[in-house]
Structures are given as C-alpha cells and as structure tokens.
Amino acid sequence: MIIGIYMRVSTGKQVEHGFSLDAQKEEGTQFAYRLFGENITIEYYVDEGISAKSTKGRTDLKRMMKDVATKNLDAIITYKVSRLSRSLSDSLKLVEEIHKEKVRFISIKEGEYGTPHGNLQFNILASVAQYQREELAENVQFGMSQRAREGKWNGGQVLGYKTVEKELVVIPEEAETVKLIFDKYVNESWGTKKIANYLNSIGKRTKKGKTFAVVSVSTILDNPVYKGYVRFNQVINWETNRRKGKNPDYIIAKGIHEPIIDEKTWDKAADLIEKRRTGTPRQYSGTFPLTSIAKCPECGSYMTSMYGAKRKDGTKKRYYACGQYHNKGRSVCNPNLIDADWLEKAVFERLTQALQTDSIIEKITQQMNNLIEQHPKYTEQSKEIKILQTQIKNLEAAKKRIQNSVEMGTGIYTEDEAVERMNEIRTEINELKNRIFALTEHQLKKDTSIKSVTPEFIRQQLQEFLDLSTYLEPLEFRQLLVASIEKIEAKKKTLKKIHFSFIAHLPHEESSDSIPSFIKRYSIRYNKPTPLIAKGLYFTPNHYLFMIRFPPINPEPPIHLLQQHQSHQLMRKGHFGK
16 A cells, blocks of 8 residues: 655644654654554655645645545555644645545544545544634734734844844944835935935845835835834735735834934925826837747847837837846846837747648757656656555565564574565565566556647647637737747847747646636637647746746757656756857
8 A cells, every 4th residue: 555644844843843854754654554554664744834825826735636636545544633734624625635536544642534524524624624714813913913003023134233132233334225215215306216226336235135126215215114113904815816905004102122213304205205106107009019928139038118219100129128227227137128019929930840841840849759758757656566666665674673683683583484585575576676666567558648749749739839829919019928928038130039838748637627718618609629729828927837948950959957846747958059
C-alpha cells in the first residue's frame, strides 16, 4: 500500500505547541505502521509556513490531490482536520474528492471519514476549526483596532522608520529621503515621475532596496504616518475583495511616534494630490494589444503604451515604450520606442509565415515530442512498481542486517545459514527487478495520459490563432494574446523572437464554466467547436513545464524550466526566430 501523510505548519507558535513538522511526521509515520503494517510505502506531503484558511498556494496539497486523482495513493493520514483546512467548505470538498477516488482519509485526532458516525464527527470538527479561525481573526482585528485608536503602530514596513518593540523609531538617513520627496513635490512642484527619476539618479532606494517608481512616491506622499498619525483598516476582506474592499470608516488617529513631516507640509501635499487628479482612471483602450508582452531590448522589462505628438489630421502615432522608463524615468532605462503599427504587423506576418512553413512545424513537433518523452508523466510508474521497489529496499536492508550479524558474531546465523539466506534474498531481489522491468516495458507500449503531438495538432493552433484575430473584439483578442504569447523580443525595426505557447496535452474533462463567455459566443455564432488555442486561457504561466526555442533554421537545444508536480495540463512554448 502507498500511504500519504499530509503535514502543515503556518507559524512558529505551532512548533512550540507540538505541531512542528517533525512531530507531525513522527506521529503520522508511527500511526501508519500501526494501522497498515510495516510493508508500506509512505509519501510525505509538506506545506511549511502556509495558512490553512484557503487552499491557495499550497503546493504539496495540490500534489497530493493529483496523486489521489491518478490512483497513486491508498490512504491519507493527517494529524488533525485543521492541518487540511480551516475552511469548512474547503475541508468538505477535499475530503469528498479523496473519498470519491476510493482513498481512505484518516485524522489521527478525529478518526476516519467514510462512516455515518465518522462523517458527522468530521463535519462537526471541521466546523469548529473554521469557527476558531474566524473568532481568532475577529479578536486580533479588535485588538489591532484598539491599538490604532490609541495611536500605536500595527506593523508593516515604511521608509523612514524601523519598528522597535512594536513602536516606530525614525531612521535619519531614510527620513531625509522622505523629506526630499515632500520638498520636491510641495515646494518645487515636481511630479511623481520626475521625483522618482531624480531619486534613482542619486542612488536612493525604497524600503525594500528597489528603485523608485511613480507608485512608490505616491504611496509615501499619501501616508499620514509621516505627519505623526496612524491609519488602519483602510481595506476590509483583502483576500477576497482586494482594492475593491475600501472601508470608508477606517481609523485615523494621532500617533505616539515622532513625525518626519510637519502637518502643514503634509496637508499641502494632500491638497496638491487632489487638485492634480483627473478623476478619470486610465483604462486599456484596446489599441495596444502587445503591452505586457513585448519586452524592452535594453532592460528586459515589459513595454507599455505611449502616444506621440498630435498630427495634422488630429491622430497620434502609437509607440511601445519601456515600462521601467515610463514608471521610473531615464535614470533607470531609456524610452526605446518601437513603432506600434510596425510591430503588430510584423508579429502577425511572422506567425503567418510559420503557419505556412512545413519545416518549422516539423521542428516544433519533433522538439515537443522529445520533451514529452522525457517527462515523468509520460512514463509514470504504477503503484505496483512503487511497491516492488519498496520490497527490494526492505530486502536489501535485511541482507545488510545478516552481514552485520555474521561480522559481529552474534550467533543468530551460522555461516552456512547466512549464505543460504543471502542467496534466497538475492534470488528474490532479481525476481522483483525482472518484474519491474516487465511492467515498465508494458507501460511504455500502452497508451499514456500524454500523447505525442502531430504537425497537424501544432498547425491547428497557429491557424486558430490567426482566425480568431479577425473574429474577436480587441479586448477579447488581447486575452488570447496574453495566454498564447509569453513575450516578444524586438527593437526599432527588428523583430527577433516571438515566444509562442502551444498546448501539448489536454485535460480529460473540460468544464463549460472554464470557457470564457466570448469564446462561447464565438463558437455559437460561427457554429464551431471550442478552439484548441483558446484553452490556453484556462491556465497561468506556472503550468508551463518546458521552454523550446524554434528559430526556422538550426533549432537551439530545449531548456527544461520547471520540474514535476505541476498541473495535469501541460503546455509548451515555441520561439520563432527571424
């Protein structure tokens, strides 16, 4: 049997209270051996320093659920239900998925899920875990609110201060940078971009040691901590609402810390900020589809949009400009302007050329298949092979014990008995190795969950990409661009490479909820199936397993970027050269 043990700690306090990873591992391992015997394989899943209030960001939990789905586990053991999740809905969902795959789920402290009594007990304890989390969060929030009303700092890094015993203490050198920002903004009427550029040119850095950007200067000008006040609870439910969760009744109180800026200067800066606001937030217009995809040829940051001077006919020439320059000024990078009309035309001509060139399609197909064959999912070991390997490991250990016994003269074995037993063990090991070889050979010949790709499969994705460019609205097509092109390398009138994404393996089941509404409309309007290339919209870049460079002539060797334990959806990227 293969038994999974899931462990998690979120804070150092849990280590102090007996929830350390070592303690969980020891308890889980001994429990597994008591329950299932010694002849088992144990797979450990560890999420360290991660909260259980949601399942996001928990890499090993996702790996465990993947092993559940691929029938690679017989049972899962965890110390307490709260290790799995403190969210009732998440706990129930996870355990139901595990139970549906006929995998036993056992909590050392609360029992096994699957019987009516066990299910009731589990639901009660999962509810208690969620209640405890919410009550703790409420108590912490209440205490922090009270501290803020008393003018006390609740934590966080701000330029100009350090925290000593939960109180803000001025750092003179950093405070001079803060004073410089307010002086330039209030007394010399400098804008935030000009200030950021100047600070970068004289070697000043943010609290995190990075170069200044427009937003970092604006954040300092807007923070009342510098005039001696404490502001708290501006945003509520940040995890779900982000910036939309603005709280109009946030706390602002006179602080007990030393101010860096006098109130008159700070208030004047606030008035200037309000006057300079246009009231119309900048929105993506759809006329710059390659922003955040094209990369600056000098610093490598993503390009952003920029307009030239107004022409006689009232229009403005469009450019892609370095994002670093746009946000931080010339001291960090140069504009490196690229004609937008030319770049967009060049990109589509390059992809169209690739679509019509059989040699390019063949090279893409060949290199993708080479990488697929190297991937663990392609030759994934069965549970039986893993069990056989564990048995070999146990036999090797037994052989070592017999050798030690004879060498130490314990008398447990005579020399003849030891030789006879050693020969028996060697025979067993050879039989197991032969069995593993036969299973591996059989597995290589049978169908796998990942199939080799064909030139037609690659050509289809390129053709769909070009077809959709004529059917979709600009903002809709931009979503496909972001999903299909990782980056574009270009400068002035030279297009170097397009880093294009290919789907090499599709999930067994596709949920209609995952398909974007505009793709559904396209399929209905033109009576076509969901485009293969559009399925890249479901996935984020961390699902990509490999990067392949594909210039039309002399393809470069593949570069393996990420390892296993990714999503079951595999994607490949191709780069087209000149």
